[in-house]
Amino acid sequence: MKGHRDTPLGDLDQWEDDLLRRYPQDESKSEAHFVATNAAKQKEEFRLYEAGARASVKEFYRLNHRYQTFDFVQQKREEYLQLNKRRMSIWEGMEFLNTLVDDSDPDTDLSQIQHLMQTSEAIRKEGHPRWFVLTGLIHDLGKILCLFGEPQWAVVGDTFPVGCAYSDRIVFSEFFRENPDFDHTEYSTESGIYDRGGGLDQVFMSWGHDEYLYHVVKEFLPEEALCMIRYHSFYAAHREGAYDYLMNDHDREMFGWVRTFNPYDLYSKSDVPPDVDGLRPYYEDLISEFFPAELDW
Numbered sequence: 001m002k003g004h005r006d007t008p009l010g011d012l013d014q015w016e017d018d019l020l021r022r023y024p025q026d027e028s029k030s031e032a033h034f035v036a037t038n039a040a041k042q043k044e045e046f047r048l049y050e051a052g053a054r055a056s057v058k059e060f061y062r063l064n065h066r067y068q069t070f071d072f073v074q075q076k077r078e079e080y081l082q083l084n085k086r087r088m089s090i091w092e093g094m095e096f097l098n099t100l101v102d103d104s105d106p107d108t109d110l111s112q113i114q115h116l117m118q119t120s121e122a123i124r125k126e127g128h129p130r131w132f133v134l135t136g137l138i139h140d141l142g143k144i145l146c147l148f149g150e151p152q153w154a155v156v157g158d159t160f161p162v163g164c165a166y167s168d169r170i171v172f173s174e175f176f177r178e179n180p181d182f183d184h185t186e187y188s189t190e191s192g193i194y195d196r197g198g199g200l201d202q203v204f205m206s207w208g209h210d211e212y213l214y215h216v217v218k219e220f221l222p223e224e225a226l227c228m229i230r231y232h233s234f235y236a237a238h239r240e241g242a243y244d245y246l247m248n249d250h251d252r253e254m255f256g257w258v259r260t261f262n263p264y265d266l267y268s269k270s271d272v273p274p275d276v277d278g279l280r281p282y283y284e285d286l287i288s289e290f291f292p293a294e295l296d297w
């Protein structure tokens with residue numbers, strides 16, 4: 001499948017591995033890195049990152065930026081947000097995601113469940129609340145979109161608002177020139193179809209695993225958890241400070257949680273695989289504290 005038009009990445013994790021190139025661990029030590037870094041330096045870092053990006057990653061962003069239009073997002077919301085694809089438990093969702101076979105190396109790469117547990121275990125070790133640990137465990141389950149046949153560029157990748165101008169702080173923003181919305185009369189203005197300061201709840205985000213999972217779990221988790229799930233790939237906002245003009249004060253407060261979550265997502269990958277079977281009882285218990293036996297996906 002490698003090199004197929006819709007699958008430029010060897011596997012889905014390649015996007016996340018690439019995020020580590022863009023946001024190396026040392027820089028993230030200050031949670032407010034994006035606020036503190038001066039704009040010129042930031043631009044230069046971005047330019048260097050883009051110049052060194054792998055061809056497959058670049059092609060992935062080219063497709064993502066070309067095809068994530070306002071209409072595409074509406075079409076996917078229509079298709080998925082009725083949540084009538086499956087009925088299954090959270091654990092079944094994890095096992096389902098684990099069936100995602102790709103071109104990654106089975107000897108060196110961790111399974112999807114192992115990735116999720118590394119994130120949640122890193123959160124647990126630092127004594128965070130139970131809902132936060134659970135959020136780490138489930139935050140990428142929306143990647144099952146791939147198993148429903150969605151192309152990589154509609155499952156992973158940085159997310160961003162559609163229906164208003166694409167920020168130049170989105171990675172490879174020059175590829176948006178190929179997007180039909182780029183010179184759309186209404187969608188190309190700074191606030192587009194939205195009210196300035198009207199809050200992110202009014203905003204349609206590009207389609208991917210974040211938005212989908214948010215809708216699956218929104219009845220069951222605290223607001224802070226939902227914000228982490230819904231916006232964890234919105235790097236232009238939580239790492240680069242873009243789109244502040246769409247947010248309200250409540251969003252700004254909630255994004256503190258998204259930033260707290262981000263290092264666990266990016267930097268918890270170690271070579272020691274977690275003991276999935278041994279940890280399962282703890283996590284089954286945690287899941288049942290918040291979720292019903294089955295959910296609509």
Ligand SMILES: [Fe+2]
Pocket residue numbers: 139140209232233
């Ligand atoms: Fe994710």
Ligand SMILES: [Fe+2]
Pocket residue numbers: 139140265
């Ligand atoms: Fe993740």
